[in-house]
Amino acid sequence: MQNAEFIRDFVEEALSHVEDFESGLLKMGDQKDTEIVNGIFRNVHSVKGTASFFNLKNIVSLSHTMENLLGEIRNGKLDIDRELVDILLSANDCLKGMITDVEGSGSVDISAHVAKLTEKLESNARKYAPQNDHKNVHKNAPQNNHKKIKKVEEQQPLVVGGIIEEALGRGQRAYIINIAAAGDQAGIIDRVKAIGQIVAAYDQDGQEKDFTSKEVFRIVITTVLEESLLPLALEISEDMVEEIFDASGLRETEPASPPAVVSPDPVERPEMNGAVPSEQPMDTAPPSPQAEDGDQQAKKNPLMAVDETIRVHITLLNDLLDLASEMVLGRNQLLRILDAHRKDIAGINSVLQNIDGITTELQEKIMQTRMQPVAKVFNKFPRIIRELSKKMGKEISLQIEGADVELDKSIIEALGDPLTHLVRNAVDHGIEAPDVREAGGKTRTGNIDLRAYHEGGHVNIDITDDGMGIDTEIIKTKALEKGIINLSEIPMMGEREFLELLFRPGFSTAEKITDVSGRGVGMDVVKTNIEKLGGTMEIMTTPGRKTTFRLTLPLTLAIISSLVVEVEGQKFALPQVNLQGLIRIKPGDYTRKIENIKGSDVLRHRGKLLPVIHLAEVLGREKRDFNTESIIRVLVIKSGSKLFGLVVDTIHDGEEILVKPLPRFLNDCHCYSGVTIMGDGRTAMILDPEGIISRAGLRFMDEMRDIASKEALASDYSLTESQNLLLFKCSGPETLGIDLSMVARVEKIHSSQIETIGNREYIQFRGEAVRIIRPENYLPISHSANSCERLYVIIPKLVEGQVGILIEKIIDTMEAEIKFNKEDMKARGLVGSAILDNRIVLFINMYELFEMAEPKKASAPAEIKETSASKTVLLAEDTPFFIKMEKKYLESAGYKVLAAPNGKEAWKLLQENNVDAVVSDIEMPIMDGYELVRKIRADQRLANLPVIAVTSRADKPSVQRGMEAGFDFYEVKLDRERLLEKLEMALEKRGDAV
CATH class of the missing domain: 2.40.50.180 (CheA-289, Domain 4)
Structure with a gap:
């Protein structure tokens, strides 16, 4: 194949078109949507137009037949149904395969696909055919391809302009081709027809001309080819081509006499044998309002039609990222070395700050070039769900949320297989058959939700099905049968530990093996692959109701923020996204004593028992005694939903680090996820929290959680926040x-x-x-x-x-x-x-x-005082510190404040006082914020009372739960400006109804 660079561009662009075709077709389903039909028609047309330039006959033939079928759908002559969608999807798969292997596309047998498409076309044609025979309708059609150009009427320049505007709105390009008198005019016209549509033609004097004339003339064409490809396709020099950016640009070049429009050749219906006829006008549908808006904007500024993007090879981006990473490392070393000399060197501070700021910004910009939306992975699942539900006789609806959330390209590329396995697993194991669902009081159609969202510096991807859930008793039985666990281990295991048995190699709860799942291979590989990306995986289930697999992934793998810690003279880097807090236990501080419960070291932390280990022990050093006379430093670390304490000797500064892969001889050291070079030039291992949990054998037992809960509830007022x-x-x-x-x-x-x-x-x-x-x-x-x-x-x-x-x-x-x-x-x-x-x-x-x-700036709250002077706000908060802070915020804005230490007391005050709004914490003793707002909404007298949640828990599930419970707004504690702003909004929203 020649023109390898152009071929690569074609493959990249064509693959994008076939993927858009598939997603559009699946989105439309069996209900016609004109916008989508026009879109997928253009996708196929673009593939055909460019493939014809490279003489890729099979690709052109198949895409042309698909285009004919879509044309009938657009014209309203063919109804779309499930069978037709299946035929088009199958043909699109074949098209995609040929595009992927362009060199071998000529040997692919497309006859079966063409036959199915043709059969649909012919059966549909018979519906609309008159009773007389049409076999010879084009028998006497003229064979000369070079027709005489008729002189246009006065209004035809507007027609030409309209055609061009419509083509530009569809993403095509328009050109004027100047054909020299001595050139091969007839040959050029043939080649033009192969790659696009001739809109108009005229000579320099605007006179009527024949294509076979020897005089110089100009033709106006529309095509999908870029300007750089057009001279190659037409075998002419670049200076013979002028691009038209809008119709007004064309009119400025028009002669005094109007141009001539090419009379379209009579076109015979193809014989449906895979042969490709001459190019026909691509689209006659009226442009959408969006396209019209774009055309109007282009008229104002023709240069806007010029591409604002360029293609850059991924290896170049990888090289840029590597260089940026090395620059970050160099920056860290420079700052470390010169830190002691800031006072001695005049002006060095501003220089170092400038270098620091520019390096950080450069690194962030380069990282952005590698970020891609998860839609690149998510978009394939409508097809997978469609095929599997059909195969298994199930009715399944797929909902996708957060497709625009972005991750690093390397993570996106590695996500495809793990997500596919989890989705197939949800279809096979999760969603029940329609009759079973109906008998259980559910809808016949099962639901699978695929959701991506940001949380705490990570990206979470949830795969949720509303199926049968997971029964841990079945897992326990299967695990005992297979010898994965023994009876002595069961008392020490909680629900989470049983669910994690699903990640063991060879483990499956399926009663029978199918070609979809059930062999017990894959789930362990999924978890391993996610952990290789620096992510975690967890399972949440409600038997009989639903199951959620949650993947927690880093935004990028190259440069991360870390906390540098030290154990026995060796430094380690801990990713800061895993760090939840720091605890210092001083000698004699019995309120924070590390205890031993059921053989595990634990620390009481916020009403829970936090498993604690010493990093030195995990690394194979001797066991440490926590009851020493020195300060104990504990890092509170979160991995997925698991929280544990890690004891270290020394805590240093935070530092941005360049992540490098582990050397081969350390691949079996699961406590590390990589290695880095610190600012002082020393190497440091990057800690892997999930690997540390595994190596230490930490158990997050339900029994331990129950102990903590019982102790926490020993007093009604024990939930006071620290x-x-x-x-x-x-x-x-x-x-x-x-x-x-x-x-x-x-x-x-x-x-x-x-x-x-x-x-x-x-x-x-x-x-x-x-x-x-x-x-x-x-x-x-x-x-x-x-x-x-x-x-x-x-x-x-x-x-x-x-x-x-x-x-x-x-x-x-x-x-x-x-x-x-x-x-x-x-x-x-x-x-x-x-x-x-x-x-x-x-x-x-x-x-x-x-x-x-x-x-x-202190006048901002005063603006609210006029409207709040007569308002009374009930503050439900159990923590004295927050009561005092929030009460001051509200009183500074002019509100009268009533305070209650819990939901029960707040409810009592509501019965005894006229209150205009409620500001409530979530976690409170006796009655929490959720129960309080539900009681308010259920009370006819108080149902319209404005209620705002002010809490330290701002993760998306908590926010969603709060809004579902009945809060008007859900805000983070101590943000005074937002609290006052949302309170005013809530009063305006519900105040009149109170």
Whole structure:
């Protein structure tokens, strides 16, 4: 084959067309949709047009026959049904196979597909044929291909313009071909007809001309070929081709006399034997409103029709990513080396910040070029579901959500097989037969939901079916039969552990083997492949109702943010997306003692028992004693839905790292997912949480969870939330605190990085100027003229504008239940004080602090006061810290606030008081927020009361559950501006009905 580069472009474009054809056809089903029919018609036409240029006869022949059939559907002469869809899908599969192997396409037998398509055409033609014989209707049709060009009427330039506008709107291109007098005019015309449609032709004087004339003339054509391919196809020089970007461009080139329009040749109906007739006009359907809008826009700016994208080979993108990764590594090393010399080298700070910002932005942009929507994988499943449901006699509806969620190209490419296996498994094992479903009170049609969504820096993909669910008793029985587990292990296993037996090699609950599933191979491979991508997999099921397989995947595999930790002098990198928190256990702190329950080390954490292991033990070091006199540092790590504690010796800074694959001799070390080079030039292994769980043999037993639940419920008020706190000092001796949920990050800076403009101080952060505020300048705390060179800036969340809090020392991060002192310090900018670790801690009200520093911005809540002055809000919250914060937020906006420590007390206050709105926490003792809002909605008197959830749980399932329960809005705690905004919206929405 010649023109290898053009062939590659053709294959890439044609494969896109056949994939769009399939998805469009499946989307339409057996109900005609004009837009979709036009779209898939254009897909086939484009494949045929370009294939004819390369003389790919089988591809042209099959696509042409498909095009004829679709033409009948478009014209309303052929009804679409399931059988017709099957025929077209089968033909499209054959077309796809030939495009994939272009060189071998000529030897493919397409006769069966052509015959089926032809049979449909002929049977349909007989319906519309008159009673007389039409066999010789074209017997006397003229054979001369070079017809005389008739002079057009006055209105025909508008007709020509309309044809071109319509073609451009369909994605075709239009050209003027200047044919020289000495050229092979007849040959060129033949070649033009093979690749497109002749719209008009005229000589330089606008006179009537014959195609066989020896004089110079110009022809106007439409085609799917790009400008670079057209000269090759017509065997003419590039300067003979002029592209038309819109119809007005054509009229500007028209002579005084109107052009001539080519009279169409009488076209005989093809003999349906696979031969390809001359090109016919592609589309006569009126353009859609969207196309008309596009045409109008093109008239205003003809250059808009020019392509704004170019094709770049994936190897080039891979090389760019590798170079960007190396640049990130070099940046880290440069910052590490020069950190100690910032003060000695004038101007080095701004240079380093610039390098840091540009490197980060460059890396992010290059990563974006590799991101692709999961639709590239999802789009094949309508076809798979259709074929399997037909084969197995089931009725199944597929719902796809989040197809536009993007992942790295390498992850997208590796997802196809695992997802296919899970979908086939849902069809075979999950969805019941229609009669069985009906007998069980379900609809005959089963549902499979394929959903992708972002959560916590990952992308989750859920495959959910509303079928029979998974019975763990059956799993237990099968596992015992196969010897996978023994009786002694069963008491130590919970539901999660039984479900994970499905991932064991050779395990299957199927009673019989089919060609769809049941052999016990595949599920273990699916899990292995997902883990190779740095992801996790888990199963959630309700017997008799539904099953969900959840894949949790990283956005990219190349560069990740990590926390550097150390054990016995060796550094390791932990991906930050897995890190949920840090716990420091000090000697003598019996509230956080690591205990041993049923042979497992656990830590009581937020009402649950957290399994704890020491990284040194997992790596084969000697067993550690947790009851030591030194500080114990515990990383709270999440892998899928599993939460566990990992003890390390030292915690270092966070760092962006370049992920490199493990050396071959470490492939069996499942605790690691890769290796990286740190900023100091040393190598560090990247920890794999799932591998650590497996290596340590951690069990997440239901029994342990039950113990934790019973202990938590021993007191009605035991569900009071703990806060993750950051304790720090400014220039004075006071210890200050802030909730970590309000902190985006803590940036370490040198005092020389601070720039003063007027009476304000700024630093450069990620290429932007950030104002920094010293709390001691506004709060009633001590101020000392220290000259610390090493400082820290707290970059807050939930605050508009670029602003940070300047501090001198980080004391600790800790989790604690705050009990405010009754005799609190009354001062603006402070929430209150509490005793933690035998020290008095003053808690900052961040919003008030910023308002004190920026008085002009403090007027925002005042705008609401006029409408809120007479309003009463009931605040249901069990945690004293949040009660105090949220009450201040509401009162600062002019609301009168009633507070209740749980849902039961809130319900009582609702019966006794006139309340205009409710702001409620979710997790509360006695009665939680879900139950409270359900009672409100069920009460006729209160049903229209505005209710807003304010919680620390903002994952999508929790939000969905909250909205279904009856909340008007679902907001994150401590975001004052959104709380006040949503409260005002809720009052406007429901206030009149209360």
